[in-house]
Amino acid sequence: MNTLTREFCMTINGKPVLTEQTVPVINPANETVIAQAPKASRNDLNEAVKGARAAFSTWSMLSIAERAAKLEAFSDAILQHRDELANLFTAEMGRPINGGFGSYMEIDSACHWCKVIAKNRLPREIIEENDSHTIEKYYTPLGVAGLIVPWNFPVLLAMWKIAPALLAGNTIVVKPSPYTPLTTLRIGEIARDIFPAGVFNVVTGENELGQWMTEHPDINKISFTGSTATGKKVLQSASVNLKRVTLELGGNDAAIVLEDADVKEVVPKIFWAAFSNTAQICVASKRLYVHQKIYDEFLAEFIQYAKTIPIGDGMNPATLIGPVQNKMQYEKVKALIEDAKSTGTNIVCGGIVEDKPGYFIPITIVDNPPEDARVVTEEAFGPVLPVIKYSNYDEVITKANNTDYGLAGSVWGKDLNLARSIAERLETGTVWINEAHILLPNVPFGGHKQSGIGVENSSEGLKEYTNTKTIMIKKK
Ligand code: NAD
Numbered sequence: 001m002n003t004l005t006r007e008f009c010m011t012i013n014g015k016p017v018l019t020e021q022t023v024p025v026i027n028p029a030n031e032t033v034i035a036q037a038p039k040a041s042r043n044d045l046n047e048a049v050k051g052a053r054a055a056f057s058t059w060s061m062l063s064i065a066e067r068a069a070k071l072e073a074f075s076d077a078i079l080q081h082r083d084e085l086a087n088l089f090t091a092e093m094g095r096p097i098n099g100g101f102g103s104y105m106e107i108d109s110a111c112h113w114c115k116v117i118a119k120n121r122l123p124r125e126i127i128e129e130n131d132s133h134t135i136e137k138y139y140t141p142l143g144v145a146g147l148i149v150p151w152n153f154p155v156l157l158a159m160w161k162i163a164p165a166l167l168a169g170n171t172i173v174v175k176p177s178p179y180t181p182l183t184t185l186r187i188g189e190i191a192r193d194i195f196p197a198g199v200f201n202v203v204t205g206e207n208e209l210g211q212w213m214t215e216h217p218d219i220n221k222i223s224f225t226g227s228t229a230t231g232k233k234v235l236q237s238a239s240v241n242l243k244r245v246t247l248e249l250g251g252n253d254a255a256i257v258l259e260d261a262d263v264k265e266v267v268p269k270i271f272w273a274a275f276s277n278t279a280q281i282c283v284a285s286k287r288l289y290v291h292q293k294i295y296d297e298f299l300a301e302f303i304q305y306a307k308t309i310p311i312g313d314g315m316n317p318a319t320l321i322g323p324v325q326n327k328m329q330y331e332k333v334k335a336l337i338e339d340a341k342s343t344g345t346n347i348v349c350g351g352i353v354e355d356k357p358g359y360f361i362p363i364t365i366v367d368n369p370p371e372d373a374r375v376v377t378e379e380a381f382g383p384v385l386p387v388i389k390y391s392n393y394d395e396v397i398t399k400a401n402n403t404d405y406g407l408a409g410s411v412w413g414k415d416l417n418l419a420r421s422i423a424e425r426l427e428t429g430t431v432w433i434n435e436a437h438i439l440l441p442n443v444p445f446g447g448h449k450q451s452g453i454g455v456e457n458s459s460e461g462l463k464e465y466t467n468t469k470t471i472m473i474k475k476k
Pocket of ligand 1: 148149150151152153157175176177178206207208209211212214225226227228229230231233248249250251281282283379381407447451452
């Protein structure tokens with residue numbers, strides 16, 4: 001069946017559910033409506049939560065090995081639909097189908113994550129065993145987990161939540177972004193054949209649906225990835241029943257290029273650190289600080305490299321950078337470029353957005369804007385990058401830390417001791433040296449400051465879907 005002429009249904013308590021009202025899904029490469037996604041009502045959400053609650057009592061009683069086996073089967077089942085899902089993903093998300101951050105990579109990484117996370121265990125621990133006491137610690141699931149996902153990595157970031165939530169023994173209600181619901185709806189259909197009814201629910205709608213989830217009295221946990229502004233609202237409304245929350249929020253990552261960096265070697269790497277996925281990555285390099293000794297050489301090389309990169313429809317196998325994913329983000333990035341122009345900063349590459357169908361914005365590079373320029377202080381989340389000159393390391397660390405965000409950052413150069421000492425002083429959850437956005441299922445990932453609360457991935461991420469429980473036995 002042609003994926004885009006089929007109906008896309010929600011998955012509620014193991015059943016397909018359509019709604020009278022729908023939300024149009026737009027292909028960002030040409031602005032055509034490619035499908036309609038269901039628009040869940042409060043009642044639909046209540047049914048999903050009710051099903052998840054009912055399924056919790058049996059799902060949580062399975063052994064962790066039994067739940068892991070289901071996750072492995074789920075990963076295999078998704079892979080069987082790899083081509084269909086990758087094509088659907090490009091159509092709704094705009095991402096190039098091939099390449100390092102292509103749509104195939106998204107599907108494959110999600111499956112890999114699912115399998116690796118399924119191998120985690122949270123063993124019971126005897127804290128004390130003596131003549132007077134046995135003290136035991138272990139982890140219990142929370143209940144129903146609401147998983148709220150953004151549009152930039154809709155499948156992979158969903159899986160970062162789905163796999164640990166289910167492995168720990170929770171049942172789930174997944175809500176993708178209104179901009180990118182289709183691949184997740186399709187994955188929900190695949191899940192129906194794997195998990196018992198009620199364990200795995202997918203609901204779609206507009207942003208209000210996310211709010212209803214955070215307020216819902218029978219959801220015990222919200223794992224949210226999205227903007228810092230929305231994350232604050234989530235935290236507020238989750239207080240209704242003291243939901244556990246994990247928040248993975250925005251960032252304004254600095255990439256710091258040391259004076260001894262090999263310009264020719266680092267330019268392509270830093271380019272992709274900034275512009276992969278059309279710069280719509282929470283941990284994209286969003287402010288590029290280059291030492292004054294190599295600034296001119298670096299900037300010239302960077303611009304030259306940028307001009308070789310094909311931008312276009314992600315369905316074209318030659319495309320390396322696709323459109324911005326949605327109109328809201330497109331207008332936001334255009335406004336940042338206009339602001340840079342109106343304040344007289346020097347745009348040395350791109351900057352002119354053609355009036356044609358599709359949310360295409362050229363690679364735009366701003367030469368040494370002031371620190372208080374909007375293009376420096378705001379998270380662009382699109383292909384506009386400030387390159388800023390600095391002269392000493394204390395100065396650049398202060399500038400890099402001068403933000404409410406604290407997601408990640410990177411340092412590039414040959415002197416690894418210097419790079420490491422800078423990395424230790426950056427106020428972020430992750431720092432990479434001579435690479436960027438390498439994320440792994442066994443490595444904890446989370447933001448400092450206003451970039452988040454809690455972590456995902458690794459056993460620490462798994463524990464976020466549990467309560468810690470101790471049992472203390474007094475011996476005679
Ligand atoms: P967003 O905050 O607008 O939306 C994220 C999700 O929240 C969507 O599913 C949306 O429908 C839902 N939502 C909207 N309003 C809500 C509300 N009041 N209550 C509950 N849910 C609500 O973010 P976005 O534009 O989809 O994503 C881009 C942002 O996500 C960027 O800031 C980016 O840095 C961040 N992000 C962070 C990470 C990370 O791991 N830290 C990863 C990817 C993206």
